[in-house]
Amino acid sequence: MFSASPTLDLLCRGLFLTVMAMIWVVLLVRINGLRSFSKMTNFDFVMTVAVGSLLASASQTTNWIAFTQAMIAMAALFIVQSITANLRRKSDQIEAIMQNTPVILMRNGKIIDDALKETRVARSDLLAKLREANVLNLDEVRAVVLETTGDISVLHGEHCSEALLEGTKSVKG
Numbered sequence: 755m756f757s758a759s760p761t762l763d764l765l766c767r768g769l770f771l772t773v774m775a776m777i778w779v780v781l782l783v784r785i786n787g788l789r790s791f792s793k794m795t796n797f798d799f800v801m802t803v804a805v806g807s808l809l810a811s812a813s814q815t816t817n818w819i820a821f822t823q824a825m826i827a828m829a830a831l832f833i834v835q836s837i838t839a840n841l842r843r844k845s846d847q848i849e850a851i852m853q854n855t856p857v858i859l860m861r862n863g864k865i866i867d868d869a870l871k872e873t874r875v876a877r878s879d880l881l882a883k884l885r886e887a888n889v890l891n892l893d894e895v896r897a898v899v900l901e902t903t904g905d906i907s908v909l910h911g912e913h914c915s916e917a918l919l920e921g922t923k924s925v926k927g
Contacts, residue, residue, distance in 0.1 A: 775824070
């Protein structure tokens with residue numbers, strides 16, 4: 755208990771536990787590296803959401819056992835992420851199991867409706883991404899790729915190197 759006043763105790767406890775949990779997360783990120791909260795894979799996205807959830811529960815806990823459990827769970831997530839990143843880097847099979855394949859949604863100025871349907875991307879969302887990328891003419895678009903993270907990449911200009919599309923999935927359409 756931080757104070758005899760329930761309101762002051764609540765405020766002090768929330769501030770103290772939140773600061774401690776944030777310091778713990780920063781320490782774990784420093785140990786694990788900058789990739790900790792990247793959006794490179796679906797696993798990274800889940801990691802970010804899970805750590806956020808654990809951080810929230812740690813800052814709202816009413817006892818030290820629950821706080822410690824949240825801190826241990828955060829450390830475990832970082833360890834699992836590190837292990838899976840190393841396994842993915844060393845094994846194409848594990849990479850294939852854990853990672854989605856990027857999908858080409860548009861190629862050489864033509865929207866691939868079957869790819870939009872398969873990936874459940876609305877045509878209006880695709881057009882919005884094209885506008886965000888300052889595309890002025892669909893004929894300028896070399897490729898639009900739905901990345902493994904859910905982001906949409908727009909490649910436009912005079913030429914697109916095939917190396918940039920390596921490992922993508924083309925849907926016939």
